[in-house]
Amino acid sequence: MKSYAYIYALCLLINLSVIPVKAQGSNNQISIDSIRHILKKSSELILGVTDEESESLLGITKEKRDSGIYLLEEVEKLVKNIDDPYLKIEVNRAKIDFLLRKRDTVKIKKYLNSNLEIIKGLKDNRELGLYYEHLGVFKSRLKKHDEKLKAWLKAEDLLRKNGEVKDLIDINYNLCFAYAKNKKWSEVLEHALKSLKAIDQAQVKKNRRGHLNLFLSEAYVNLNKFKKVKNCFNNIEVEKGIYEYTLRFEGRLLSVKGLYYANKRNYKKAAFFYKKSAVAFSSFLDKKTKEISADLTLLSQLNLKEEENKRIKVENKLKESQIKTNKYIILFSSVFIIGLIVLSVAQYRKSKYKSKVNALLSSSNNKLKEANEKVDKALRAKSDFLDSVTHELFTPLTTIKGIVFLLQKEKLTISQKKQLKLISMSSDHLLKLLIDVIHLNNLEKEKFELKHEIFDLKTLLDNLIDFSVDMKGNNNTIHKRIDSDIPENLKGDMLKVSQVFLKILDNALKFTKYGDIDIKVMLESKTEDKAKIKFSIKDTGMGMTKAQIDKAFENFDQGSVKINRKFGGTGLGLSIAKKILELHNSSITIKSKPGKGTKISFKIDFDIPEKSAEENKIFADSRDELQKNINVLLVEDNKVNQLITKKIISDYGFTCDSAYDGKEAVDMVRSNKYSMILMDIMMPKMDGFEATKYIKEYDKKIPIVALTAISEKLNKDKFDEVGIATVLHKPVNPELLYKTIISCS
Template structure:
């Protein structure tokens, strides 16, 4: 009986040990599977950081574990990831081998999900090699498998690659349709990186189909998403795409700007790639590998030292040395080839970029020179037109003459506005418009604009309504002049296109945090409205609804383009809502900072202030070659009881200043003989205190440093506002008088 018990106890112990061992085996497998998962995750992190060698090491470690426990599914996944990594570093043949292994395992296991991923990567690889037929077949298979497995979120990347292939094949309509499908799917799945890329490439397709404007809009939208996502590749692609589209649209200045940004980003990307894929990095990698192998061989030698087998030691060391030298030789050979190919490719790319940049710079300079010449030639006679018209209106003309003079004044003002609009658009495009924030009363500012435009509204039998949010503060810090210009353009636009109707101007807050407010301005009318097809282009330069509208209502078509540019400078946004025959609403949002109101300063009448000064000994020199302009400037000064001399060239101006004592010199710039700039430089060699104003039609900001270097005290642009001219004169004369009285 005791022996039977002994066998039973022995059996139970053996059974328990077997169960315990099996349990341990299951636990070991689970631990190893977890290790595979963690190692793959680490590899993914390394790959995202650009550390491709460590990523590959981790994948190979994971593969060894998967093989040791016969985890076929993991083996397939790892081969796919290794293939993708090899594809990333341009090892196409190795990538094909890895992807083929992965697909074989996945087909054997009916692992359709991962097989679809493998097919998708292989399709992209064939596309990179321009093997478009094979690429499309693999991508089609991948898409079918994803659809069967209900993996909708995997499809956008596939359709994006298909679209790019059709774009390369110049099948632009198919490409456009596929890009649009990708955009819809990516938005639905919140895949912003894919969305950004699809928008940018769809911009390319639309450009090829002749729709430059929409192409720019989509590419820009994709670029903004890329910036928000900090996707360097997409940002770079966005810059290059916009440069190409703007060049096709003949907008060489914008093309040049985006090309410069692309070059800068290309450099930063190349630096990253060099750090991870350069021959030096590979050499360092191989060196590290060889050192590890050498240590293994050395250990073998040490283990065998006890046998004192000198022949074996010598053999092993020789093999190690030969292996290391062979690997290093192969590495150097490959690295030289890689470096040579990379340098050739980079040189070709840089040559193309430099040539394109030269063309863009030439176009930009040509445009600037053209604007400089044309505006000067137009503004100079305009000075005569507006000046003479104002004088004639002030000299009690007959009733029959008044309408003609007013028409002349209107035409002159219209032409001057048109020129100023062109100049402002040029400044906006060149990023030369600067902000001038001041403390101002917003409510009063908008009221003043509405009041100033009310007469024009009444002429069209239009009633204006103004609504300012009751609890909204009134005083803010901001660029009130630009806000006024925006409102004048938008309200004036509504008045122009509304007859026998109403216009509503509303100001209210849509968000605030402390003293920082986001304000919305609405300008609504019930005028003729804008058709849907015209709304997309309303903010483009020289854009009116149609030729008939332009003839009937007038206008240059520049106002809304200026408005959009100014609002973007103020870090705001503008929107349009309209329906043909029912009216239009423009609403824009800008940030403003609340500040307490300060003491209001009354506007001064500088003409009266000058008359209060002792001007008996004041003498002014006018340097001007145009006879009409001489007469106008002299009359303006004589009306203020100021005496003046006139010369018509720079040499005479220098002699006059040497022979006489003047308080102010009004110096024209473009004259026969020496220019006003040269004359001023000469005067400054013997008189540094004399006040010299540049009285000129030149307005380009790039020339301003020349005026400073020549020694001008200030610049008065022609045609000038009389109150501005009077203010500058008063400030100088008052300062001179105060200085004289102190002695």
């Protein structure tokens, strides 16, 4: 049934408003206010609920929409007789909004041109900014995105300089949305922050904060500003009450969370959120489908009722006055009852939905706790497994390298020397692979801390370059430039700096043959206590594609199987270098083109020590009488390793006894006097930690050095607890072993 009473009341309101306009009396201001009131009423009737995604028929009857259109047309007629250019602009703007909803792009142009002519006469830059904002929306409907963006940028400039604070909310929101579609994340960031700032200042349109924070989180993820992403997620969660938290919004939010964890390489969490996002979007589509179906059913029922009312009207035309009265009563009663029913159903569905969501949240929370416990157990198991595997792999490597070391001192034929060299190179390759894997694992678990030691960077780099060129020269020409202004002594982690530099230099040498390697180390800035050094290594090798650059920091990735087979290696070098640089709050930059070489650069901040310190280098091959008085106890459960290590110690001129386990070592210390003890850790009967504890109770001053394959970093607390100050890793370097014995005795 049509709402004739409702339309009649509105028409009466129009007539009452028209009278003062025609009278041209002193009440002209009242008539303008009345027209503005009718204009507002027409917008409410036409638009109904303000849904940013689509116009829902629920709550917008055909009668109300027709009434709103009628009011808008009447206002358009009235405003022609009023000399108020701003009111005319408002009416034209309302007409443009209505036509945009209808997607009638032909008529919109007429009203845009009309507004532009009025604004030119007024010379009002704020109104001009609002005009360009509408023009941008119009161009968006025409799919002219470049023109749309140009119009919105002009609108933003005008409104920022001449408009009110609230004017900046929608224009920056529109720009943010446009740039997000084009994946221009820096611009998204800029305009989202501007819109949020305007909302905070004007304290209006707070319901836009949720979407703006979502745009911000997506921009921060794509710009790798991960620390700020979680703030956006928290803001969205905290401010749920001030905006409509729809399933579609939830789907987008979960999708961004998935992208965030994917970029953080936490693929398990990423998959979890992507799955939840898909469920949310599926639910959203299902809900929309049901709403549209219900709306169509309601519309069909309304049409049937309209036909029935027409028939009743014809049949009862003679009793019009009585029927009209009854009709009004029935109409208002029906509207009231339908309103109650709709409200009750909505309240029931809302309550049911909340109960379901609470149950799901409770279940998800329990599953999350269980998953976290499993992850913690898996990490602990991984750590224990790594220690065991390290020990088992390092033990045979110790045997191989020790035998090679001893055999090299024997008289050998040329063929035997070559074979020993191959064995040594193979064991070195296995050792490097094992160390890289363990090193990467510790970095991922954030087990490393930067050391602060004083060293000469220029001398260190000279030695590293000479060493790498000797090992992997590939007949390349080396161009080396180390800035003479770099301080003689710097303070930092010498080992980790060496690792980063060597891994990048080794890559350049490996992938370049008969080419040029350009090495530059320059002082970028310097203060009294800080020096920023820029390192760059450029080669003329095979180069990389953009896709290969994007994957260069992934573990075990070398671009292709063909490259791996041709050049070898593990594909861990750049991944380890990147993670070490992250410890220094730095990053790595790659520029490359296929066939034109690669340039890799990075920067590191060093401390400048107050006083220069000279490196104390004490090593000698000679054996004097003092060495003969040094008695070492070697505790090693592997017989082969025991024989080799004992032989190395004896060759240096020291006396050496051996024990097969910790219990035997404790008994020998009680019976003999030793200068120091080399203690294996993982042994049967009694391990190295327990044996050290018993020995320290008997003799607190005796130096005990761990000779082991387990991770020093992961077991630092245990070493400190039992009193082991020095740790040597298997396979031990003979020269380092010699230095350690001398320093401890």
